[in-house]
Amino acid sequence: GAGVSQSPSNKVTEKGKDVELRCDPISGHTALYWYRQSLGQGLEFLIYFQGNSAPDKSGLPSDRFSAERTGGSVSTLTIQRTQQEDSAVYLCASSSGTSMSEQYFGPGTRLTVT
């Protein structure tokens, strides 16, 4: 079946503008995660959604970052007033939601803030 998809694949924006990144998880997966990866760095956890529970936002770096998940499926990560340090690849993953199930990652969105 289809894997995790993300759009856009690339986004270039000017400093100070807002951006929205989209993630379509695997159908039926109840858990959804956002990570980011700066150039040459490891992955950094941002936020986690599990079913109808309150999301784990502990990884969001500032209040300019927010995410929502509508209808338990598609998720949107929003970055307001983008800064150059926000430039990174933003990765989304989903899993079936059981406590130890593996996560399946999308191809990522490469965000460049100029």
Next chain:
Amino acid sequence: DAKTTQPTSMDCAEGRAANLPCNHSTISGNEYVYWYRQIHSQGPQYIIHGLKNNETNEMASLIITEDRKSSTLILPHATLRDTAVYYCIVREYGNKLVFGAGTILRVKS
């Protein structure tokens, strides 16, 4: 939170077994060891996970020491396509994965 330590990089000859070590001396009893890899410009890919018994699937084998303080990922017959960054992760409560720097595996012909 349990942390992992991996070598920065390793080389392996094509067709030979690649053995990637990982130390996780502070692992707790209910934490699993997971391995993911990331090929250049792609999202991470799940490889295998285990608790205390050795595990094998179509991609790799995972050997966990009896005291669970270390493990080894084995790719039995490495190919050029296995060149990637390999991440050893101890799974935290709440399902999020904490990625370290990983090991850069270079498979050479």
